[in-house]
Amino acid sequence: MAYSDRELLARLIQCEAGGEGEIGMKAVAGVVMNRVNATGGEYARVGQGSIRNIIFQPYQFVCASETExxxxNPQNIYNMRPEQIHxxxxxWAIAGNRIPEVADSLWFYNPFGPTCRSRFPSDVGYWQTRIGDHCFYNPTDAYYKT
Incomplete structure (x- = not known):
């Protein structure tokens, strides 16, 4: 039986941000839902309003891949056991809620260092904020040409 969108999102939240606290997990969930609801660019074409399409888009989330x-890759969504908080x-995210710090962010990554880049690779995003170990990026005009 296939996982529901809710189940997939809960597993991805736990896998990608389980150690980041409630705000960090909400931030990651917000990015996923921002992609689902994107009005232009790559995610609007790929996602088509589908959490499943966004999560399983190739090369987007390490946790969505069984191999890297x-x-x-033992840390994948199939090995997660979400708890009630996830x-x-x-x-909360599916209902349309976002934390203000994340704004319109479409990307996050862990730089494994103390600073975030000012621009996301390929110059499609600009730095928005850092929450825990993750840097978050809003789209530039260049993203909408993808």
Whole structure:
């Protein structure tokens, strides 16, 4: 049986941001939902309003992949066991809620260092904020040409 969108989002939240606290998990959930609701660019074409399409778009979320560089990835959504907080945050995000700090962010990443780049790779995003270990980026006009 296939996972529901709610289940997939709860698992992705736990996998990508489980150690980032409630605000960090809400921020990651917000990015996913911003992609689902994108009105232009790559995510509008790929997502078509679908959480499943956004999560499983190739090369977007490490946690959505069972292998990385040909090696089994044990930290994937299939191995997650979401708790109530993950479902609550998924429900919160699906209902249209966002934390203001994330704004319109379409990307996040962990730089494994103290600073965030000012621009997202390919110059499609500009730095918005850092929450925990993740840097968040809003789209530039260049993104809408993707």
């Amino acid at each position: 560089n040909g090696v089994y 479902y609550d945050i998924a429900d």
